[in-house]
Amino acid sequence: MLDLFAEEEPWSEPLADGAVILRRRALSDADALLEQVAKIAAQNPFHHRITPGGHRMSVAMTNCGDLGWTTDSRGYQYSEQDNAGGTRWPPMPTLFRQLAVSCAAEAGFANFNPDACLLNRYEPGAKLTLHQDKDERDLRQPIVSVSLGLPAVFQFGGFERSDATTRVLLEHGDVVVWGGPSRLRYHGILPLKPGIHPQAGAFRFNLTFRRAH
Numbered sequence: 001m002l003d004l005f006a007e008e009e010p011w012s013e014p015l016a017d018g019a020v021i022l023r024r025r026a027l028s029d030a031d032a033l034l035e036q037v038a039k040i041a042a043q044n045p046f047h048h049r050i051t052p053g054g055h056r057m058s059v060a061m062t063n064c065g066d067l068g069w070t071t072d073s074r075g076y077q078y079s080e081q082d083n084a085g086g087t088r089w090p091p092m093p094t095l096f097r098q099l100a101v102s103c104a105a106e107a108g109f110a111n112f113n114p115d116a117c118l119l120n121r122y123e124p125g126a127k128l129t130l131h132q133d134k135d136e137r138d139l140r141q142p143i144v145s146v147s148l149g150l151p152a153v154f155q156f157g158g159f160e161r162s163d164a165t166t167r168v169l170l171e172h173g174d175v176v177v178w179g180g181p182s183r184l185r186y187h188g189i190l191p192l193k194p195g196i197h198p199q200a201g202a203f204r205f206n207l208t209f210r211r212a213h
C-alpha cells in the first residue's frame with residue numbers, strides 16, 4: 001500500500017564538478033543530530049562572533065571536535081579552545097562523524113577524516129555572505145555541510161566573489177558536499193525567512209565538517 005507518510009528516499013543533485021547535494025540524506029538521523037546539537041550548546045553556547053573587521057555575525061556559532069573555527073580581532077583561526085569560554089570543544093559525536101564520513105564517500109571523497117565541526121545557528125534575517133572555506137590546511141579534503149530546521153537559500157558560486165552563483169533551497173536533512181575542483185568555490189546563505197520548524201523551532205542549524213589541521 002502507498003504510505004503517504006513514509007520518509008522520502010534520499011536522492012542526489014550534482015551542483016558542479018566535485019560538488020553534490022545529497023537530498024534528505026540526514027533526515028533519518030535528524031532528531032538524534034538535533035539532540036546532540038542541544039547537548040553541545042549546553043556545554044559551549046552559541047555565540048555571535050565578532051569578525052576581524054569588527055562586525056557582529058548574524059549567525060551564532062559553536063563547535064565540536066578537536067578543533068573549532070573561531071574569529072576575533074586577530075583574525076580567523078582553528079583553535080583547540082573556545083575563546084569565549086576558554087574550554088575545550090566537546091568531542092565530535094560518533095553519529096556526526098559517521099554521517100560526515102559516509103556522505104563524503106558517497107560524493108566521491110574516500111578517507112575524509114574531519115577534526116572540526118562548526119555548528120551554525122541561523123535566526124530569521126541571519127545570513128552568511130559569500131566566502132571561501134580556506135582556513136583548512138589540507139584542501140584535498142572536502143567540506144560536508146548538513147542542514148537542519150528551517151529552509152534556507154544556499155548560493156554556490158565560482159572562484160571569484162563576483163562570479164555568478166547558483167541558488168538552491170536547502171531543507172531539513174539535506175547534505176552538501178564540495179571538494180576537489182570545487183573546494184574553493186564561493187558560497188553563502190541568503191537571509192533566513194521566519195518560520196517554525198516542527199523539530200528545530202524558529203532556527204536553521206548547519207553542521208559543517210572540515211579537516212582543519
Ligand SMILES: O=C(O)CCC(=O)C(=O)O
Nearest residue numbers: 118120133145189206208
Ligand atoms: O550554513 C550553511 O549552509 C553554510 C555554512 C558555511 O558556509 C560555513 O560555515 O562556512
Ligand SMILES: [Fe+2]
Nearest residue numbers: 131132133187
Ligand atoms: Fe563556508
